[in-house]
Amino acid sequence: RGMPGNSEAAFQRHRSCGILLCLLTAVVLFMVFDLLRDGHGTVYPGSMVYAVAFYAFFSLISSCISMVRFRRQHNALLSAAKAFSLATALVSMFSLQATLLTTFDDNALPHNRYNFLTGTAVCLMILSIALFMIWHSTRMLRQRTNHPKEDTQYGRE
Numbered sequence: 001r002g003m004p005g006n007s008e009a010a011f012q013r014h015r016s017c018g019i020l021l022c023l024l025t026a027v028v029l030f031m032v033f034d035l036l037r038d039g040h041g042t043v044y045p046g047s048m049v050y051a052v053a054f055y056a057f058f059s060l061i062s063s064c065i066s067m068v069r070f071r072r073q074h075n076a077l078l079s080a081a082k083a084f085s086l087a088t089a090l091v092s093m094f095s096l097q098a099t100l101l102t103t104f105d106d107n108a109l110p111h112n113r114y115n116f117l118t119g120t121a122v123c124l125m126i127l128s129i130a131l132f133m134i135w136h137s138t139r140m141l142r143q144r145t146n147h148p149k150e151d152t153q154y155g156r157e
Contacts, residue, residue, distance in 0.1 A: 008144055010076040011137045017080040018133030021087060025127045028091055032119030036112050041098030049103050056096040060089040076137065083133055087126045094122045 035041060044052060063085040070078055097118050 006074065006076055006140075008141065011140045011144070014076040014080045015134055015137035015141070017084065018130045018137065021083065021126060021130035021133065024087070025123055025130065028094075028119070028123050028126060031091075032094075032115065032123065035098055035115050035119065041095070041102040041115075043102055044099060049099060052099060053096055056089070056092040059085070059092050063089040076140070080133065083129050087129060090122045090125055094118050 063082070066085065067082050070082065094115075098115050101114060
């Protein structure tokens with residue numbers, strides 16, 4: 001018996017999510033370049049910075065926990081949701097860094113270097129996640145096309 005999240009349509013959606021994540025990486029790159037051009041991030045009033053920090057860390061920890069907890073559930077749609085969760089957590093951490101550097105330090109020169117390095121790392125991580133999603137789902141679709149009756153790693157349809 002196959003798993004509902006591993007049909008051919010599920011792997012096609014998984015690949016589409018990977019393509020969309022590639023396109024969204026361009027938006028994050030724009031955010032990095034805009035931040036470098038302006039030289040400063042968003043300044044939040046008072047304790048709002050701590051709420052932003054709490055959200056960023058909570059989303060990163062939550063994303064990591066779900067990736068570990070559900071790693072053995074070979075489900076293409078759940079995998080795509082986990083990838084998007086991790087990508088948004090990484091962008092939140094990058095935004096938090098830019099906000100903290102702007103809020104607690106007046107010297108803007110080192111900010112550009114740190115924001116550039118972190119932004120580049122986040123973009124590369126998101127792009128690698130997206131490319132892996134595209135590669136894996138394409139491989140699974142080809143495997144289903146070439147061997148429709150055999151069990152795959154994710155079960156039959």
